[in-house]
């Protein structure tokens with residue numbers, strides 16, 4: 038994944054030239070454009086991330102940038118880690134490279150007392166509990182799936198800056214398919230927000246919103262943040278959503294030192310509100326922006342590049358989208374492999390065997406990845422890799438220096454550094470042995486294995502450092518670890534990466550296995566009713582295949598479990614890619630079933646009468662039915678049979694205005 042770098046070092050002058058020498062002409066021109074708005078619009082593997090990291094290094098080496106004033110943001114923790122390790126590899130220290138969330142969290146922690154009048158509130162990592170109670174207050178009958186869908190609707194609304202009042206109209210315009218009527222979702226959204234406020238907590242979207250708000254409304258905060266950060270870089274900008282864009286605008290405060298890079302063909306978060314128009318419209322917003330296109334793919338073999346081009350070439354053309362075909366630059370490599378298996382454990386066993394063969398032939402395990410559509414697919418691969426004795430990592434280097442075992446090891450190493458002058462590597466091994474770590478003996482799985490691997494990564498790091506600098510001792514190592522912890526520059530944890538396709542964006546491996554490619558998983562079943570959602574799934578596969586430098590294997594299995602019916606069709610996206618197959622036209626969309634209210638007996642009968650009344654009321658006011666009352670509200674009325682306006686007003690979804698407009702009619706319908 039990422040290279041291990043030596044201790045951060047900055048070389049001025051000559052360093053700047055050396056940095057430029059590692060780029061091609063177009064990339065170099067972009068790297069030298071250190072001031073003003075810059076947009077790089079280019080396909081996978083063309084060196085966008087390389088160009089921006091080199092641009093930062095160039096700016097730092099020439100003195101154009103003060104490293105601490107540069108803020109580079111991206112979307113996933115792994116991608117941020119990749120940025121940090123590439124910057125460290127270029128000898129740049131002090132630049133902040135973070136996810137939007139991590140950057141906002143850091144700033145808000147600092148400003149919370151000033152803008153929120155107290156310490157940093159608790160963060161809600163999972164919305165489900167609050168959504169469930171808001172839904173039950175709205176008298177919706179929910180299950181796990183509909184609760185999850187409600188939470189995604191709330192997330193979508195918040196990332197697109199839609200309030201509960203806006204939600205019904207905006208959701209309809211965006212073609213959302215919420216689990217309940219839009220007005221009911223809006224009600225749950227409002228209920229969720231007020232419950233959250235009562236608890237004094239923030240969710241992840243609030244984190245960005247409140248930070249943007251702090252900058253927009255508090256001139257002193259804005260002044261301080263804008264004095265701190267002067268140069269902004271956004272990687273993977275195709276996936277920016279309106280909320281993140283608002284925060285970026287707040288950071289910029291009208292300034293134009295912003296560089297964005299992205300690939301519209303890799304937009305994989307539009308379902309959650311991301312909008313590639315921010316990227317495509319950048320030059321319109323900044324008419325003096327420099328726009329750079331890159332076409333040469335330096336990452337992958339021509340075989341991988343050709344498959345990627347074919348895959349994305351089968352997508353229906355999109356308006357305003359520049360052609361971004363890739364030109365492979367690397368030497369020829371093996372043809373991508375396709376394989377069909379009877380069931381998932383068999384598929385996983387075959388993939389694990391292939392991983393093992395690669396490792397035995399000399400490919401480091403950290404240069405191999407197994408990518409799947411949903412995290413639930415991970416387990417069968419964890420088991421299969423364990424069974425053949427190949428190490429794997431699920432967490433990657435995320436929060437490496439915050440792991441308890443790493444903290445403990447660093448403390449012990451620091452203690453030992455005060456002592457003797459033993460050579461570094463044995464000294465590190467001794468310290469870790471005192472924590473019960475036994476080299477070459479990774480526990481079979483779970484937390485114990487994660488712990489073992491973290492510690493092994495420290496030994497590997499020591500080995501690499503000694504190779505670079507044989508005089509490195511324990512004190513030097515401890516100082517190096519402190520610098521890395523500061524920069525959040527995790528060492529490479531040895532093991533085959535198991536990751537979702539979403540989490541793989543921006544990264545690369547020598548060998549990539551893209552697994553579980555059946556229709557209903559990729560494209561995922563929830564996407565099938567909407568053509569644009571299916572296209573997003575195609576882009577997801579494009580992201581996955583373009584991670585491979587040399588070896589690419591795609592596989593699927595006909596049944597899920599051994600002995601199950603072998604009925605699952607191969608992913609439609611492979612038609613036209615598998616040798617001898619032809620591309621298929623996209624099938625017509627299938628409508629998704631809506632959750633239906635089921636009421637029995639008298640309540641059911643009243644519910645039907647209320648619905649009939651509502652149709653008339655809606656027709657005479659020329660509004661959609663849910664604007665009058667939602668099914669959930671009608672259900673509540675049918676169940677409680679209010680006898681007065683007061684009783685009616687106590688029900689969810691009956692505000693003062695509705696009471697005035699429809700109260701008498703409803704009571705009459707109930708009483709009839």
Ligand code: ATP
Pocket residue numbers: 059060061064079080081082083084085086087088300303334335336542543544545583
């Ligand atoms: P993605 O869209 O997948 O994020 P990207 O455009 O950011 O891709 P990079 O990751 O920067 O691409 O580059 C892909 C690979 O090609 C990296 O290993 C990078 O170091 C290498 N590369 C890019 N440009 C050059 C170059 N001019 N010379 C040599 N190698 C290069």
Ligand code: MG
Pocket residue numbers: 085086087272543
């Ligand atoms: Mg990149």
